Amino acid sequence: MAIIDTASLSVPVTVVRVLEVVLTCISFSLVASVGHMPFSYWTWCMFTWCFCFAITLLILILEISNLSSKLPISWEDFTAAFAMLGALMVLAASVIYPTFYVCSTCGHGIGATVTSCLAFITYAIEVGMIRARPGEISGFLSTVPGLMKVLEAFVACIIFISLERSNFSLYPGLQWCVAVYSMCFIFALIIIIFTIGRLLALFPFSFDKVLTGYNVLAVLMYMTAVVIWPLYSFKNNPRPSNCQHCAWDNLVVISFMTCVNLVAYIVDTVYSVLSCNLVPST
Numbered sequence: 001m002a003i004i005d006t007a008s009l010s011v012p013v014t015v016v017r018v019l020e021v022v023l024t025c026i027s028f029s030l031v032a033s034v035g036h037m038p039f040s041y042w043t044w045c046m047f048t049w050c051f052c053f054a055i056t057l058l059i060l061i062l063e064i065s066n067l068s069s070k071l072p073i074s075w076e077d078f079t080a081a082f083a084m085l086g087a088l089m090v091l092a093a094s095v096i097y098p099t100f101y102v103c104s105t106c107g108h109g110i111g112a113t114v115t116s117c118l119a120f121i122t123y124a125i126e127v128g129m130i131r132a133r134p135g136e137i138s139g140f141l142s143t144v145p146g147l148m149k150v151l152e153a154f155v156a157c158i159i160f161i162s163l164e165r166s167n168f169s170l171y172p173g174l175q176w177c178v179a180v181y182s183m184c185f186i187f188a189l190i191i192i193i194f195t196i197g198r199l200l201a202l203f204p205f206s207f208d209k210v211l212t213g214y215n216v217l218a219v220l221m222y223m224t225a226v227v228i229w230p231l232y233s234f235k236n237n238p239r240p241s242n243c244q245h246c247a248w249d250n251l252v253v254i255s256f257m258t259c260v261n262l263v264a265y266i267v268d269t270v271y272s273v274l275s276c277n278l279v280p281s282t
Contacts, residue, residue, distance in 0.1 A: 003066060004065060004066075013126060013129050014063065016063075016122050016125055016126050016129065017059060017060050017126065018060065019119075019122045020052065020053075020056045020086070020119055020122045020123060020126070021056050022150075023116070023118050023119035023122060024049045024052045024053040024056070024116075024119050025049075026089070026112075026115045027049040027093075027115045027116045028046055028049035028050050028053065030108045030109070031045065031049070031108070031109070031112045032046070033108055034106075034108050035060075039100070040161050040162075041096050041097075041100050041161065042100070042101060042115075044093070044095040044096065045097045045101075048089040049090070049116065049231075050095040050267065051089070052090060052123075056086065057108065059079060060093075063185065064108050072198070073196050073197055073198065074141075074195065074197075074198050076142060077140060077141040077142065077196050078141075078196045079130065080130045080146070080147070081141040081146070081150050081192060081195075081196065083123055083127045083130055084127055084141075084147045084150040084151070085150050085154060086123040087123035087124045087127055088151060088154040089154065090116055090119045090120040092154075093116055094113060094117045097109070097112065097113060097116065097202070098110075098113040099245075100245055127147075130142060140200075141195050141196070144267075144273055145268055145271045147194065148264055148267060148268040148271070149191055149192055149268070150263055151190065151264050152184065152188045152218075152264050152268070153185055153188040153189055155257050155261045155264065156181050156182075156184065156185035156188070156261065158253070158257050159181050159253075159261075160181070160185075162250040162253045163254065164247060164250065166247075167233065167247075167254075173228045173232045174228070174229065174232050174233065177224075177225040177228055177229045178227075180225045181221060181225070181258075183221070184218045184221065184222070184281065187214055187218075191211070208272065211272050212269070212272040212273055215269040215272050216269055218265045219262065219265045219266055219269055222258065222261055222262040225258050225262075226258050226259055226262050229250060229254060229255055229258055230242050230251075233251040233254070233255065234251065237251075265277045
């Protein structure tokens with residue numbers, strides 16, 4: 001039986017989550033009132049606000065009703081991972097939507113952009129609150145390597161929504177890059193799911209060593225993608241003179257995000273190596 005915990009309503013992190021729900025709701029409501037646009041970036045922004053609104057509201061309901069303690073998952077890891085994911089997704093929406101779909105006279109669009117930026121600030125504050133809890137043993141997804149896994153998966157999602165089949169169907173090198181993005185994304189997602197589901201004990205080897213080995217491999221794979229993707233994408237392919245946020249710009253986004261993920265994997269690898277050296281495996 002669910003018991004309403006009224007005391008939790010005054011907890012700072014709960015107040016922040018209430019603000020997140022309100023701000024994301026306002027954002028997608030304002031954009032929806034303008035009308036639907038059949039573009040992948042518009043769909044991503046709407047999905048972001050609706051998804052963050054729904055999951056944050058669910059977290060609030062589960063915590064206030066004390067049902068979160070009855071779930072067979074690591075609640076701390078889940079909330080930490082979602083706070084980080086929410087911050088990244090809303091930040092991306094706050095940049096993408098005004099860049100592509102807002103003009104100086106678009107009142108609803110400007111309002112949605114403002115509330116989206118405020119929502120990003122609240123998610124960033126929540127990440128700081130979760131990371132700053134004193135005297136607690138943090139779950140893996142509350143640590144820097146765990147948050148990096150969320151970042152890596154998120155950046156891969158941005159790459160995927162920027163991809164078009166015509167971008168990579170002509171050259172095997174570009175197909176290799178897509179394979180790199182896909183394989184690394186799948187493994188990062190598996191780690192996140194296994195952590196939240198408390199399934200890491202099923203690994204037949206030391207989790208730290210598996211993570212370090214994977215990170216080293218991912219760095220090597222992304223190093224090839226950082227070189228190959230722009231080399232083939234921009235080969236004999238200058239920017240069209242009439243291009244205003246056209247498909248060519250997506251190639252630039254993918255190139256930039258590939259570099260971002262390479263840096264993320266390098267940082268992740270450094271932390272993993274230090275963790276293996278400082279903490280003896282059990």
